[in-house]
Amino acid sequence: DAGITQSPRHKVTETGTPVTLRCHQTENHRYMYWYRQDPGHGLRLIHYSYGVKDTDKGEVSDGYSVSRSKTEDFLLTLESATSSQTSVYFCAMGTGDEKLFFGSGTQLSVL
Amino acid sequence: QQQVKQSPQSLIVQKGGISIINCAYENTAFDYFPWYQQFPGKGPALLIAIRPDVSEKKEGRFTISFNKSAKQFSLHIMDSQPGDSATYFCQGGNTGNQFYFGTGTSLTVIP
Structure with a gap:
């Protein structure tokens, strides 16, 4: 977890409300990723970034948006949270040689 | 569609035994x-x-075996220890692109 932190660690919210999760890294890595982890599905890529203001969709991007205005920060926004977005969210940073370093995760519950 | 298929979902091994987790992929572009x-x-x-x-x-007690023709790879944990009890994920991907995780294997090593 060194060099990458996520906030908040836990969040409970209501259906229909917007939610923003934050990821901060201190390693100056170019690549950053957002994954969600669900039982039976493993880790699925939501969005990723290959530089400031350069982002792309992953395999489960519907209902999510991201922004990266600085190298060190990568934000994940749920525009209007739904119960199906209850999950554990992990941010990761990449060195450029495919190795990923993950944060400790955010447990999100949408009621 | 699952890009990387992982089995078994859970595994229980006696201390000192060998733990084996298998993965299969379809995309030949994975490197x-x-x-x-x-x-x-x-x-x-x-x-x-x-x-x-x-x-x-091979790295210490951990070995990856790779069969390119069968598009399969596996993790072998020799002399399994209780401290190895964790969830293991395989991943496939190619340089500069998205990476796909398997669904995970929960390993329990019994003392």
């Missing part, structure tokens, strides 16, 4: 195959990785 280890409440951490130009890679 990087890591295994990640995840402890409860933590993010996944890179354990060991292999590229398709070799058939085996």
Whole structure:
């Protein structure tokens, strides 16, 4: 977890409300990723970034948006949270040689 | 569609035994195959990785066996210890692109 932190660690919210999760890294890595982890599905890529203001969709991007205005920060926004977005969210940073370093995760519950 | 298929979902092994987890992939463009280890409440951490130009890679008690023609790779944990109890994820991907995780295997090593 060194060099990458996520906030908040836990969040409970209501259906229909917007939610923003934050990821901060201190390693100056170019690549950053957002994954969600669900039982039976493993880790699925939501969005990723290959530089400031350069982002792309992953395999489960519907209902999510991201922004990266600085190298060190990568934000994940749920525009209007739904119960199906209850999950554990992990941010990761990449060195450029495919190795990923993950944060400790955010447990999100949408009621 | 699951890009990387992982089995078994759960595994119980006696201390000192061999733990074997298997993965299969379809995309022949994949050129990087890591295994990640995840402890409860933590993010996944890179354990060991292999590229398709070799058939085996060993690091301590952990070995990856790779069969390019069958599009399969496996993780072998020799002399399994209770401290190895964790969830293991395989991953497939190619340089500069998205990476796809398997669904995970929960390993329990009984003392």
